[in-house]
Structures are given as C-alpha cells and as structure tokens.
Amino acid sequence: GAGVSQSPSNKVTEKGKDVELRCDPISGHTALYWYRQSLGQGLEFLIYFQGNSAPDKSGLPSDRFSAERTGGSVSTLTIQRTQQEDSAVYLCASEGRGRETQYFGPGTRLLVL
C-alpha cells in the first residue's frame, strides 16, 4: 500500500529556468490536489484534478504555472521562467471517491536562486 509519492524531493534551479514536479497519487484515487507552502506560511491551494480534468485552477498564482494529469494517475506541475518567490515546498495530495480525507506526499522543496 504505497502512499503518495513526489519527485524530486529537492530541486535547486536558477531564476528563469523551467521546472517540472511530479506526483504519483495513491492507486485508485480520483481526486488530486496541488498545494504549496512558503516559508512560515500555511498550505496554499493551487489546483484540483478530478480524473484528468482540472475543474478548479483558481489557486495557480500566474500563467507561468501549469499542471496536467494523465491516465487519471500521475500529475506534473510545471513552473516556467522560475522566480525567487516561487521557492517553496510543493505538496501533492490525493483523495478517494468517498471524499474522506486528503493524503499528502512528502513534498518537493524548490529553491530558486
């Protein structure tokens, strides 16, 4: 029974570069969420997937951020032309059909220099 996994666990990049963050949800979970946690802050919602569609993208901070989900499973969050303010922990969570609770992965720590 694997949990939610994310890769890479840490990413250091230079300002202006693109990054891709990956999330593998719990098998069979139809809902997938991306959040980020900036230093000293709570978790901030980014985007929600139900299957492969994203009915709620309201938390994406700018058009440099995008995400996709394929096969109702793996999701990728892409940040283009990274800025220093993008530095944060990016967390993925998945949820089963019963909408019981969200299970979080360990996160990807992104540092933009």
Added chain:
Amino acid sequence: DQQVKQNSPSLSVQEGRISILNCDYTNSMFDYFLWYKKYPAEGPTFLISISSIKDKNEDGRFTVFLNKSAKHLSLHIVPSQPGDSAVYFCAATVSSNTGKLIFGQGTTLQVKP
C-alpha cells in the same frame, strides 16, 4: 484575506498535560474542518475532522471542538506526549465544492518531557 487563522505560532506544554490548539475562520460556508499534523521534511498527515453538524469529535487522545456561532474550533490533546511535538494545521472546506482545503498558518507544538 486569511479565511482560516491560527493566531498562536507556537505552544509549549509539559508531558502529560493538556495541549489546546486554536483556530478561527471567517467563511460561514465552511462545513467540514480538519486537523493535520506535520513533522519536518514530511507531508501533513490527517489527524481528526469534524462536520459542521457536530460540535465535538473524539478519537483517542484527540478531541476537536467546533463553535459555529463563534467560528472557532480547537484541538485538545490529552495527555500530551513528546511524540506529539510537530506543526499542527487547521483546515476547512466547503464539502459540496471541489474539496480544496483552506489552511491556517500552523501552530508548532512542543511537548517537554
């Protein structure tokens, strides 16, 4: 606009005593509330939840109280144990919506042996 607030950034309690963590919210549409616990370098783990139709939910050493009129909830841990030392996040959602969670900033609990 911070819809969920945890006004105490930290709390220190002696082992065996009660820990009380507080959370306030502003959005009257929230109808489901959760507490997550987070250790360093790990993702948040679900602890306990409560629906707005209840005012109390208990699970072992953990009890969550909800005061809808005051838009306030609290998490009681009794007796507190050193292993409870972590960051605790309060979260709220509108269950008929996408299920996205709105988090507070977190409270760091330290339980001293």
